[in-house]
Amino acid sequence: MNKFLLLLCSLVAFISCLKSAHAEFTVAECRELGFIKTQLMCSNCDKLDDFGLEAIKPHCKQCCTQDQQPAAQRTYAKAILEVCTCKFRAYPQIQAFIQSGRPAKFPNLQIKYVRGLDPIVKLLDASGKVQETLSITKWNTDTVEEFFETHLAKEGAGKSSYSVVEDASDDDDDDDFLRTNRI
Structure with missing residues (x-):
């Protein structure tokens, strides 16, 4: 009987180890x-x-x-690429993307200049709520374009322009900065 009890205890210990391993x-x-x-x-x-x-x-x-679903299938209604033009030297691949004709292919892409910000992409749902924010500091020009082709909804395909928004402020100093900080 003692051997049976010992075997049973060993079996219970073994099963609990297996459960904790998984x-x-x-x-x-x-x-x-x-x-x-x-x-x-x-x-x-x-x-x-x-x-x-x-x-x-x-x-x-x-x-x-x-x-939640494979990344390749996730699409967003809108994207905002935020960057500071003062950082273009550090991120020439982002500068090349913005200054090329590539952003025009994405009518639901907005480029927003925010003073001092490293390049990021904000992905929004149809109601305009930010769903994801991604750093794109290490992305090359082709990767940025491919990402938008894959993850932006194809709505408004007939439009051929995108919007550029500069960070507005009440300060006159900031307005002067933005005038000299354009692409």
């Missing part, structure tokens, strides 16, 4: 592993193999959030 990690455990659980999408874990990081893939999978 359970998701807590936010704190993921942070200790170098993952931010709230921002890590499971589709990103699948890309680890491409970089020879198969060893951390199981931990990544236990810390990730399931994608």
Whole structure:
């Protein structure tokens, strides 16, 4: 009887170990592993193999959030590319995109000049609410164009212009800055 009880206890311990091995990690455990659980999408874990990081893939999978839908299928009603022209030297690829004819292909793209801001893209839903904000500091011109082709809704395809908005302010000094800070 003692052997049976010992075997049963061992079996229960083994099953609980298996369960914990397949359970998701807590936010704190993921942070200790170098993952931010709230921002890590499971589709990103699948890309680890491409970089020879198969060893951390199981931990990544236990810390990730399931994608709502594949990234290629997500589209947004509108996008705002925000940048400061004073940063064009640091980001010539963004300058090249803006100064080329490429933005005209996207009628639902707005370019907004914000003083001192590194280039970002804000993706909005149909009601104008920001759904995602992405840093595009490392993107090249082709990547920016491809991103908009993939993720911007094709509504208004007949239009051939996009809008440029400069950061308005009540200060006359800011107005002078904007006059000299145009493309």
